[in-house]
Amino acid sequence: QKEVEQDPGPLSVPEGAIVSLNCTYSNSAFQYFMWYRQYSRKGPELLMYTYSSGNKEDGRFTAQVDKSSKYISLFIRDSQPSDSATYLCAMRDDNYGQNFVFGPGTRLSVLP
Amino acid sequence: DSGVTQTPKHLITATGQRVTLRCSPRSGDLSVYWYQQSLDQGLQFLIQYYNGEERAKGNILERFSAQQFPDLHSELNLSSLELGDSALYFCASSGQGAGNTIYFGEGSWLTVV
Numbered sequence: 001q002k003e004v005e006q007d008p009g010p011l012s013v014p015e016g017a018i019v020s021l022n023c024t025y026s027n028s029a030f031q032y033f034m035w036y037r038q039y040s041r042k043g044p045e046l047l048m049y050t051y052s053s054g055n056k057e058d059g060r061f062t063a064q065v066d067k068s069s070k071y072i073s074l075f076i077r078d079s080q081p082s083d084s085a086t087y088l089c090a091m092r093d094d095n096y097g098q099n100f101v102f103g104p105g106t107r108l109s110v111l112p
Numbered sequence: 113d114s115g116v117t118q119t120p121k122h123l124i125t126a127t128g129q130r131v132t133l134r135c136s137p138r139s140g141d142l143s144v145y146w147y148q149q150s151l152d153q154g155l156q157f158l159i160q161y162y163n164g165e166e167r168a169k170g171n172i173l174e175r176f177s178a179q180q181f182p183d184l185h186s187e188l189n190l191s192s193l194e195l196g197d198s199a200l201y202f203c204a205s206s207g208q209g210a211g212n213t214i215y216f217g218e219g220s221w222l223t224v225v
Contacts, residue, residue, distance in 0.1 A: 032213070043116075
């Protein structure tokens with residue numbers, strides 16, 4: 001079992017749809033959770049950063065962490081064609097080793 | 113702009129050759145990470161340096177090596193290049209606090225012909 005798993009997609013949705021992107025993980029030591037957006041052949045860009053369980057909202061984006069289920073989600077409301085990208089979840093544990101573990105990414109296409 | 117700078121952005125080289133990729137981390141960040149991303153593949157962690165010392169090693173080939181210099185910039189050396197080494201190579205950096213996250217550069221796109 002991989003340490004972090006993510007639906008590979010690709011996922012295609014119509015413009016305006018609500019998108020749900022998900023990751024599961026196996027290491028209960030993970031405390032910090034991140035979502036990155038990566039456009040084709042560009043560097044991953046940090047979207048959301050959360051600590052421990054709970055929700056965090058930023059504009060059209062909501063990150064949700066359920067540590068009891070080892071499950072994190074990113075919701076995109078009112079999706080736009082410009083949201084078309086690969087979304088990577090990432091996580092790390094609560095020490096100074098800075099061991100970041102990335103999911104394989106989900107490719108999203110938002111169709112106009 | 114993440115603040116992580118990578119050079120060169122693109123390079124094309126022949127099999128068997130050697131190249132050096134350079135990275136300048138964000139101001140104040142002590143950790144530098146190198147990742148490889150082949151076409152339509154996920155990020156493969158290669159190696160991490162912290163304040164000049166190797167901290168963690170991932171799936172880095174013996175033909176590849178890296179170092180971090182006293183001014184904190186880092187270089188990734190790729191030698192005896194093969195066609196399969198063609199990929200995007202990303203550098204990332206992070207601060208040293210418990211709550212710090214990782215920021216990526218725009219990558220160096222290597223094509224081996």
